[in-house]
Amino acid sequence: MEAMIVFRIGDEHIGVDISQVREVTEAQTxxxxxxxxxxxxxxxxxxxxxxxxxxxxxxxxxxxxxxGNLLIIVENKGRxxxxxxxxxxxxxxxxxxxxxxxxxxxxxxxxxxxxxxVYEAEGKPILILNLGKVLSxxxx
Numbered sequence: 001m002e003a004m005i006v007f008r009i010g011d012e013h014i015g016v017d018i019s020q021v022r023e024v025t026e027a028q029t030x031x032x033x034x035x036x037x038x039x040x041x042x043x044x045x046x047x048x049x050x051x052x053x054x055x056x057x058x059x060x061x062x063x064x065x066x067x068g069n070l071l072i073i074v075e076n077k078g079r080x081x082x083x084x085x086x087x088x089x090x091x092x093x094x095x096x097x098x099x100x101x102x103x104x105x106x107x108x109x110x111x112x113x114x115x116x117x118v119y120e121a122e123g124k125p126i127l128i129l130n131l132g133k134v135l136s137x138x139x140x
Contacts (some may be wrong), residue, residue: 003091
């Protein structure tokens with residue numbers, strides 16, 4: 001990973017590999033999907049493409065609703081999704097030596113599944129999101 005998009009969900013600063021981000025757009029009102037997992041907010045149509053919208057806050061087990069009105073469209077292994085975020089900070093160049101992948105930094109099994117490590121930057125540490133796990137159909 002050469003760079004990441006950094007955003008905020010609740011109190012957490014999270015980064016995702018910029019190569020997996022298609023675009024950032026204003027969130028539309030999603031169409032609910034009956035009997036879907038709690039973290040699936042619904043579906044939106046972006047330029048003729050139907051995209052599922054995921055509440056990262058719910059997927060990660062954090063309380064509350066997303067406060068922001070931004071949607072990051074991500075792609076991982078051919079799967080597209082929109083991820084609602086509270087605030088977008090922008091891009092950050094990644095220095096591999098600053099990524100700490102020690103499992104004990106992430107306290108629960110679920111956190112270990114969803115994050116690849118912690119980027120130790122000035123200020124608040126940035127959790128590095130594992131999109132493959134977040135977009136998997138399994139509900140943790």
